[in-house]
Amino acid sequence: MDSPAVPLFPPQASTIAAEVDALYFFLVAVTVFFSVLIAAGVVYFAIRFRRRSPHDRPAEIHGSLALELVWTFIPLGIVVVMFGWGARVFFHMNRPPDDAMSVSVVGKRWMWKLQHPTGQREINELHVPVGRPVKLTITSEDTIHSFFIPAFRIKKDAVPGRYNFAWFEATKTGTYHIFCAEYCGTEHATMIGRVVVMEPDDYQTWLGGGPPPETPVKVGERLFVELNCATCHRIDSLGRGPLLHGIFGKPVQLATGETVVADAAYMRESILNPAAKVAAGYQPVMPTYQGQVSEEMVISLIAYIQTLPAPVVPPAPGPAAPGAPATKGAP
């Protein structure tokens, strides 16, 4: 990586990085100020009031309420600022722009498997264009990992059974570290890679190299047929499972009376553990696909389901998701 022999500060290569660093310098300033204040106080008092004779008679002081209040409320005021500023940056980190390009990240002992929206797959490498927001959907196939790009100041755990999200917008072309930051066993320290930030044109060229790959949506569409999903989740809403068209991101009423949002996590759970949250009006008859589909296949299926448009004329409203069928079935 093109940095000095002994770097003291990481490259700042994303929009968030600048925000984090500004906040960091504020905290460094506060830390230096108070450390110097305390150290100077201790050293000055220790010298000025050092014991000169065993007969010294120190002052009789019990304390001072005024001082206690001062050194309670001044630090309190400072930490309130830190809290608010830190929360604002954190909010920004957790709110990817709507137009972000979607990349999936699957951690597996001991490698990172990444896939672009256009279908290109990479291992331990991520090519991205400069100046374009990239949203990462992060999960793990085995134990917990953590996807960390220091130059972008982002990190998010890859937790098995969950989808976590992170995003960044690279501001500088170059090559930067990807680390696994959550201890994951023997080769944890070599579960590293690099992110290559390219000019948009170069990125297009990079995408164009090699045979055109199947996009996640295409893979999902193929799997949807191969795994016979369409048998029950029928477009005419007459299947034993609810219609999946247009439900992504919409609330779904469950048989228990609760409501969940049909997000990626719910879709994943419903594929791997269908009985967990059955849509109202359907029987828990769907078989599990645990062990038959990889995390990447699940991600592709969800990518495909997201693209399914809501039916133009919704059928008679049922108790379940939009487009519930007359006959009953599993989700």
Added chain:
Amino acid sequence: MSTEPAVLPKVHYLNAGYGWRSWLFTTDHKRIAILYLVSVTLMFFLGGAYAVLIRLNLVEPTGSLVTAETYNKLFTAHGVVMIFFFLIPSIPATLGNFLIPLMIGAKDLAFPRINLLSWYVFVVGALITLHALVNGGLDTGWTFYAPYSTVFSNTAVVTAGVGIFVTGFSSILTGLNFIVTIHKMRAPGLTWFRLPLFVWAHYATSVIQILGTPVIAVTVLLVAVERAFHFGFFDPARGGDPILFQHLFWFYSHPAVYIMILPSMGVISEVVAAFSRKRVFGYSFIAMSSLAIAGLGFLVWAHHMFVTGLAVYAAMVFSALSFSVAIPSAIKVFNWTATFYRGSVSWQTPMLYAFGFIGLFTIGGLTGLFLATLGIDVHVTDTYFVVAHFHYIMVGGAIMGYLGGLHYWWPKIAGRHYPEWWARVSAVVIFLGFNLTFFPQFILGYLGMPRRYHVYPEEFQVLNVMSSAGASILGIGYLIPMVYLAWSMRYGKVASANPWPATGLEWQTTSPPPTTNFEKTPVVDEEVYDYPKLLEKKEAVLV
């Protein structure tokens, strides 16, 4: 006090009985404290040996000293031994055990046999854990994160978990004993607000030990059950939730940080008063801040989990609560510093450790704010920044306090003085070695070097070499007191009953104290840290 050379009392707790039975079956809190002192010292040097190997391995970016598997076992062993078998028992089980009855004018703790039991439980837990570390090893990190610990690790997780489970009971028993003792056995006239701050700090610590330790016991039990019988508590493949493990684990393990640091803060309050010959500034604020830390400490655990996918608003709540713990810690530091003002400040060894503690704890505490700040924590969590931060608190804080306290009360414990010159030299060596070891790790952390890395990119090498160099200085610094304290047990200058002199009932009995601590139960009719009165009484002050 006369200027004649002090003489040892004819009979004291150390020579009250001879032979191994008089030690292994003792119910004297002072002897049990010595048993603990020997045990935790052994564990400290064992944990230190692991640290030496870790730092040696990291001198080269290729980690050429040991294999990745061995390295993972080394940092796990270092963490497990240092946290569960040194830091948690260090001050409470040695100095606390020795001093609390003396400080409150009691003959012993409330339950002397339970006190001895706690030591046996500790030894059994330690042996089980050491057995696991030797046979099969443990590579989960001291944090035992699931599902790695329950599904993927091929090491002796269950045995080690059992060892830690057992050891937890020794911590609970000690805490229980302290709480009952402090409530019920104070000498006549010793009201709550006449208690030394050391006792307040141990009271707060004991509350955490009793309330927190059962949670870690349950957590390691769940890990063992999931691993052995394939229950699905934490493993998502069996319907469990790995994040649940982290909530349970940190619910104990964050308060456990305060189990380690609060007693040290208690030591510093005593030392600062004694070597300034002055009341502690803002006594009640320091006492109450210990309780505030113990209480708030239970509400901040999820700040270890800001990048796990925790809900944004939940993260904000835990961030705010984490900041709130900073305030009582800051109050303590300011009050100690103010105590020096217009005092008669002596630079004897315990005070050097107190100076060191205040400086290093300040840096450790302030860098904790970085981790409470959501926007920064995302970048620095799980990096060397965190490693540096908690070593400033645990080593710079807790161990500096432990060594300061050991020197301060050594004349009482051993009846003899340690060699002052050597002691000062080693205090300075430890301070310098410590900073050289851990300060570069803050920089490494912000650069992005993750923790628990057996190998690392080349550009991090210079800072790692600095850290390893510092560690070798630090190691020498720790060996020196080990040698001269052992030497002084036999050859040190005999100490008087109150050599510094200092207030506190422990200084009103002989050095070393008799088995029953006091010839007759003391009656307290003065406020705490009444140094003006003490100096008034001593016509000729020593030193």
